[in-house]
Each structure stands twice: as structure tokens, then as C-alpha cells.
Amino acid sequence: MHEQDKNMKDNLAQDKMIEGSAWMTAGSILSRILGAVYIIPWSMMLGTLYLQANALYVQGYNVYSLILIISIAGIPSAIAKQVAHYNALNEYGVSVRLYKRGLLLSLITGIVCALILYIGAPAFDNGNPDLIPVMRSLSWAVLIIPTMSLTRGYFQGFQDMAPSAISQFAEQLFRVIYMLVAVFFIIKMLHGNWVTAVSQSTFAAFIGSVAGLLVLGWYYLKRRRYYRSLVKNSNNEIHVNANKLYVEIIQQAVPFVILGAGISIFQLIDQFTFFKIMHVATNASDQVLNQLYAIFAGNANKLIMITISLASAMAITVVPLLSEAYTKGDKKEISHQISSGFVLFSFVMIPAALGMTAVAGPLNRLFYGTGNGALSANVLAFSSIISIFFGLFTVVTAMMQGISQNKVAVRYFIYGIIAKVVSQFPMVFFFKEFGPLISSAIGFMVVNGLIINSLDRQFKIRSDKMLNQINWIVLFSLVTYLVALASVYAGNMIVGLLMNPFTRVGSFIVVSISTLLGGVVYVYLALKSRIADTVIGGKATSIRNKLNIK
Template sequence: MIDNHQNLTEKSRDQMLSGSAWMTAGSILSRFLGAVYIIPWGIWFGNYFFQANALYGLGYNIYSFFLIAAIAGIPSAIAKQVAHYNALNEYGVGVRLYKRGLVLAIATGVICAVILYFGAPLIDGGNPNVIPVLHSLAWAILIIPTMSLTRGYFQGYQQMAPSAISQFVEQLARVAYMLLTAFIMMRVLHGSWVNAVSQSTFAAFIGAVAGLATLGVYYFRRREDFRQLVLSSNNEIHVEAKQLYQEIIAQAVPFIILGAGITIFMLIDQFTFFKIMRMATDYNYATLSDLYAMFAVNSNKLIMITVSLSSALAITAVPMLSEALTSGDNVEIRKQNSNVMALFMFVMIPAALVMPQLPDRLTGSSMAPLIRHSALIF
């Protein structure tokens, strides 16, 4: 009995380390690309760099809020509930759960995309340049909820590689499209910097298509395995469609609350920064845009590299904890919590200590104080 429990503990530890490794690698590589692209991107925008980056950030903050509303915590809820039913050997219920979640994801994606596209003039904050940026971002909201839901389905099976690899492919395609269009529009065609920014934000749609296609390849490669698991299930539990929707929504609410926090704070900054600075200074709008880019956009790209690591650990832990809870294994739950906290401290404490020491070399002296202060959030 003791040997069996030790074997289960070692297996769960291996799954935790393997899953964390995949998700951490995917997050680091994706965030690294998201931080490094700014170098050539900024060079090609030239004197418009800070204004372009500020416009990019203004659009992305609003887009992030709508994306949270569209995703609605469903992927994490699906991962948790699929792991729950898999632990009961009811793989068929997990499949039905995914299909019902897919309906919700498509519906919320379409609704939020339509609201963002047609409501852009009402939420542009008085800056008409934000409108085409929001129009270009609305297309991504159509696809990303479905992509995120599919990642959650794989995570429910504790298969983290598809999520991590699709995340990297998504970011790679996004950055490639951003750089290509920025170079062509700013250096070859000498076009409008606002249009170039709009193409850079449209890259979110290109990346989403690439990420979803990657997940599709993984699914079709493993669909026979999924089918065999369903056939070998107990198939004793029948859950009505209404109950499945209730489970998804009930499990999604905590993830919505947690996920919306940072975005809401960034939106508060966005809609108050310019008003406060106009009252406190006599700077023109171009100068305020430059300051906003340094305050809320540039430094945040580096900070989010480290923050994403904690998210990767949480994504790995949720389905494993759900499985242990379903099995009633309190010892395993305690061990999982200990493993998560140990990995979290191992990564985040060094990051919080090192980041304040490097800002001058990483970003230049103008953003160094912002990086140092932001590191305190760790």
C-alpha cells in the first residue's frame, strides 16, 4: 500500500515537473519573442516609435478586457472538469463537456468581437487613431476563445506539450507578421504609422489562426487515443446538457475574477493617465503618448515575462489538483500544493531580485526606474 502511494506521488511529481517545464518553456519563449520584436519594430517606426507603441498599448488594453469577457474563464474550467471526469474514468462526459464549452466559446467570441468592432468609436478614449486598431483586434476575438478552450481540453488530460507548442507557434506567427508589415509599410511604402500599427495588432488574428491550426494537428494525431479512452470508460454517468453548462459557468467565475484584475488596473491607468497629466503639465499629446509608452507599455513587456511563469505553474497544477480532489486523496493535494509553491518560489524570488538590477542594460535609463518599481509586484 505504501509502495503504491509512493509510486503515485512520484508519478504526480513527474507530471508536475514535466507539465511545468513545457508550460514554462512555452511562456518564456513566447514572452521573449514579445519583448525582443520591439527592437527592429521600433527602428522601422523611427521617430514615431513611442507614439506607435502607445497606440498599440491603448488598443491592446481594451482588447484584453474584451478577450477576458470572450474567454470567460472557460478554458481553465474545462481543464478542471475534464480532469475531474477523467479521474472517474468517464472520458465520454469530458468530451461532451468540451463540445458544450465549444458552443459557449464560439458564442462569446462572436458577441464580444461584434461589440468591440462596432463599439470602437464609443470606447476610443477620445483618440480616433484607436478605432482602426480596435477594428483589427476584433478579428482575433473570433478565434482565440476556441483556441484557448482546446488548450484547456488537452490540459485536462495533463498533456501540456500541445498548449506550450501552440502558444509558441502563435507568438512566432504574430511577431513575423508584425515585423513584415511594419517593414513594408514604414520602410518600403513609407505609409501611415497608424495603419502600420493597425496591421501590427491584426497580427493577433494571424497568430491565433496558426495556434489553432497547431492544436488541430495534435488533436487529429491523437483522436484515436481519445476515442479508445471513451470506449473504455465506465459510461455510467449521464450529465444533462443544462448541468454541463452550469458546471462550466460555475467553475469559470473564479478564473474570470482572477484573470481580470491586472487588465482592469491597466484600463484604469489608460483612462486616467492622459487626463491627470493634462491637468498636471502643459505637455502636448505627442509627448504624453511617449510618456505613456514608457509608463505602461515598454516596461510591462519585460515584467510580464516573469509574471507569465507563475501562470504557467498554475495552468499545470489545476487539472492535477482536480484529479486528486476527485480521488479524495488529501495527502496528494497537500503534496501538489507544496510542489507548486516550491516551484513558484524557485522561479519568482530570483526573478524579483534580479530584474531590478538589470533595467539600465535591458531597457535604457529612461525606463529603469519603472522596471525597478514594477518588480515589487512579484
């Protein structure tokens, strides 16, 4: 009987993880796709100025991302972790007080950091005065996003992922709509300045954040009665004073800031070193270097972030579940959740990254046209492989936070930064625009390796079962890659009979065919081998029955 209860508990935890991952993954993917698709009309409206505009846009966003992460101060993830902790103890009243105290903190940090970005913009322009209006337009979003992110963290602490996912989508949707309308009006109607168009494109982040916050407010009002009933039926045995709540939030938040800013920190290292190193290594003009920077830091990065967002969504889901197991001191459950997290990550991230590598050529033409075609496609293909290390970083650092080993994770991340900085000059000098990607991969491999080794040492996560599942996933992903790659070549020939396959329309058809065929092969192999059962549970059986897969 005890064994049956334990199995039911394991299945419930697995279902929570799958449901949470599904919501966060859906919201994150849709948001990322919107955040990439807008590039097509945006680049067409800007025409020959696109790469210059995109370089400016990316440089502004890199600084903004770091300031934003500081303004959020890791509070949402910290709140999610602490809310899950107190909820596991049936102390929902403390969770509500924690959220209210966090709101005050997020308002203060939002105001302070928005002022820093607005007033300090000239100090962050890297010698480019066009960056100043771009960064100032982004400062308005910093006022709102910390509060929005905090509220998402509160819902996640209750393992309620739908509000976060839907608000994330609404935020991106309204951002993109405003951006495209503003650029069309400035460039096409008024024949205005492209720097003004970029500034309005970045101001769209404020419009999106307002929409996202309104969605969360609606969900909060809708579920207020349910939360009140939980508070009413709490144990009410723990009484935490206000100062202790602030200390708890800040202690949990500071490591989240550093780790949450991990990818942004690496990108800022690229932003402030790439141009200087390239001036030493080549005689290229600033305009050419801006184009190269836009290709690897802007074009490729926007697309690989779609796949990285899958890992991010899963990482957010892992934290509350691990925190709950850690609070109960259940080492076996911690090991199980970590292993499940790695399998889930591999199941989605590896085939997605390899699939994007296979279709890099037509995918690049679809989004960015034929300019710098071969180089841009090669950078995208290489970035897609590197994205696996980026995504793994978000997962393993979230796991460390979930088991309250934030300081250890930060120390390992510092080692990764050192590896990135040390390798940056030789990699850029010898491999040019591929150099920053290689040095980032080196840095993240150092962090990921140290963290995985630490987790295995403590919880024995490298079970034969987990490794066997990941090995099959890698094999199926390679088969998918070969099918997709063959489909690209075949698709170019078939589409070429009707039209030019290297136009945007032709590339869309080729990408669609290759993605569909590769996806069908991967899903079939995952279902046939029963690997899908470990990821989506009993639903895999019903899918197999519907598809008549034995």
C-alpha cells in the same frame, strides 16, 4: 506496502506537475521572448514615432485583452478543471461531451464579442480616434482565439501540456513575422501612416491565432485514437445531460473570467485614470504623457510579462492536479500540491525578477535604445520587483479555482480592486509614472495576502519545510542579484575598452555576460544546497553528477 504505494503516487503527481510546468513554462517563455524581441526591429522602423505608436498599441491591446477574456469566458480553464475532474473518475466520455459543448459556447461568445469590439470601438477610444482602427483590427482575432483557447484547456485537462505550449509558440511566431513584414512594407516601402502600421501590427494577432489553431488541430487528429480508447474503457456510470453540462461550464467559467482578467483590469484602470490624474498633477502635454504611459505600461510591461509568464504557466499546471486531489477529498495531497506550487513559483520567479532588476539598464537600452534612458531603466527595475506580486496573483487565484473556491477568490479580488482604486490618485499624484505600479502592487498584495491566509487556514500550508525552502531561495536570489549587478558594472568597463557599452550591441554583450554569470551562480547554489531536488526531483542528482557538484 501501503506507504510505498503512496510515495509512488506522490512522486507521479510531482513528476506530472514538473513535466507540465516544463512544457507550459517553455512555451510561455519562448512566446514572451518573441513578444518582446520584436520590439527591437519594430522600434527601429518606427524611429522617433515609436513611443507614440507604442502608447497607441498598448491602449488598443488593453481593451482587446479584456474583451478577449470575456469572449473566452474562462471556458478553457473551466474545461481543464472539469475534464480533469471527470477523468479522475474514469469518465472520459463525459469529458469529450464537455469539450464539444464548450466548442459551441466558444464559437457564440467569439462572434458576439468580436462584434462588440468592432462596432463599439468608438466607445472605448478614451478620446483618441486613432484607437478605433486599432481595436477593429483586433476584433478579427476574437473570432478564433476562444476556440483555440478552449482546445488548449481540453488538452490540459488530460495533463497533456505539449500541444498548448507548441501552439502558443506558433501563434506568437507567425504574429511577429506578419507584424514586422507589414510595418516594414508600410513605413519603409510605401512611406505610409504610422497609425496604419500600428493597425496592421495588431491585426497580426488574427494571423497568429490561425497558426495556433492549426497546430492544435494537428495534435487533436494525431491523438484522436488514444482519446477514443479512453472513452471506450470509461466507467460510463455518470450520465450528464446537455443542459447540465452548459450550467457546469458557465458556473466554473464566470469566476475564471474575472480572475483571468485581473491584470488587464488593473491596466485598464491605469489607462483611463493616468492621463486625467497627471493633468491635475502636472502641466505636461498629451505627447509627453503618451511617452510616459508607453514607458511604464508598454516598454516595462512587455519585459516583466516574460517573468510573469513563468508564474502563469505554473498556475495552469496546478489547476488540474489540485482539482484531481479535491475530487478525491485528499486534503493532505491538496496541501502538498499547494506547497509545491509555492516553492516552484519562488524557485523561478524570484531570481528571474531580481535578475531583471539587476540588468534593467542595459536591458532597457537593448530593447528600446537610449531615449529616456535613465527614467525608462528605473521604471523597468521597479516593475521587475512588482512583477513578483503580479505573478503570485496568477498562482494563488489558480489554486483557489483548483479547489472550487472561485467565489471566495473573486470576493478577495474585489477587495484588491478597491485598494487599487483608492490608492490610485495619491500614488500617481505624488509618484507620477511610478504611481500606477505602486497602486497595482498594493492591490495585488491585498488579494494575495487574503488568499494565502485562506489556504493556510484550510490546509495548513505554512509548513517549516516549505518556509525553509523559500527562505533559501530568497537568499540565493539576492546573491544572484548582487552577482548580476556587479557583472553589469564590470561588463560596462570591459566592453567600454572595445566599443561604446551604451549602444544596443554593447548592451547586448553586457546583458549576456551578467545573465550568464548570475544564472550559473543561482543554479550552482540551488544544486549544491539540494533545493533544486524539491523542484525538479531526481533529475537534480543526475545534473549534479554531470557537473561534478558534491
